[in-house]
Amino acid sequence: MKATVKGRYEGQKSSSAATVSFTTGDLRLKASITDATLLNAPSLHGLALSIEKPSAFLVDFNIPKKDVRFQFMNTVRVMEKPVSLTYTHARGDNRTALDGSMTFDPANKVSVNYVFGSGNCRVKYAYAHGELRRTVFEQCYDFSKNAWDFAVSRKFEGGDSAKATYQTSAKLLGVEWNRDSQINGSFKISASMNxxxxxxxxxxxxxxTWNFEM
Structure with missing residues (x-):
């Protein structure tokens, strides 16, 4: 059994969440709560349950909203290249989307996201530079906004990583720094500016984020 505790601090606001998961056979069961679940008295607010078979399907249950989200995954080969497909349907939002990605080689990958009904489509190209592929350049075109998004990230030895993003439609610039540690958990600091x-x-x-084995 695994447990994860997350904390988020933003200005004068803070929030927390906890997740417990365990595996039985090919299935992974997970329960998640937020600070709203335990605020004042135990409640169903922020409670979510999920059942997953990795690389096959995922079902999320939002208990307070009585909502459910289905996700089905599969991988096929096109021209001897692996193509990953993910079909997602959220009943409450009445939203259905299809995600697909093709890895041409260790350095080049193309991803597509299409939302049925709205016609929204995003195409992203990622290039991993260098022998160790530690520097990644990404560019994404959003057809609904007729705009580009750009990102560049770098992984360092020891578990640190840095990333910078720019959304041209919103003129939003963002930077973040991550540190992953098996002993002290992971920590991320991000800043964004319009x-x-x-x-x-x-x-x-x-x-x-802190991870525990139980």
């Missing part, structure tokens, strides 16, 4: 605003004050967020 370049379209006159007073460009960065928004800072800190997140921490």
């Amino acid at each position: 370049l379209a605003e006159k007073n460009m004050v960065p928004k800072l967020v800190a997140e921490s």
Whole structure:
């Protein structure tokens, strides 16, 4: 059995969440709660359950909203290249999407996201540079917004990583730094800034995650 505790700190606000999961046969069962579940008195707010068969299907149950989300995954080969497909349907939002990705080689990957009904489609190309593929350049085109998004990330020895993003439609610039440790868990600090605003004050967020074996 595994347990995960997450904390998020944003300005004057903070939140936390906890997840417990265990495996039985080919299935993985998971229960998640947030601080709203235990606030004042035990309640169903923030409670979610899921059942998953890795690389096959995932079903999420949002208990307070009485909502369910289905996800089916599969991998096929096209021109001797692996193509990963994920079909997602969220009943409450009445949203159905199809995600697909093709890995041409260890350095080049193309991903597509299409939302049925709305016609929204996003195409992303990722290039991993260097012998160890530690630097990744990403560019994504959103057909609904007629706009590009860009990202560059770098992994360092010891578990640290850094990433910078820019959304052209929202003129939103973001940077983040991550540190992963098997002893102290993971920690992330991110900052974002809207370049379209006159007073460009960065928004800072800190997140921490601890994993436990039970």
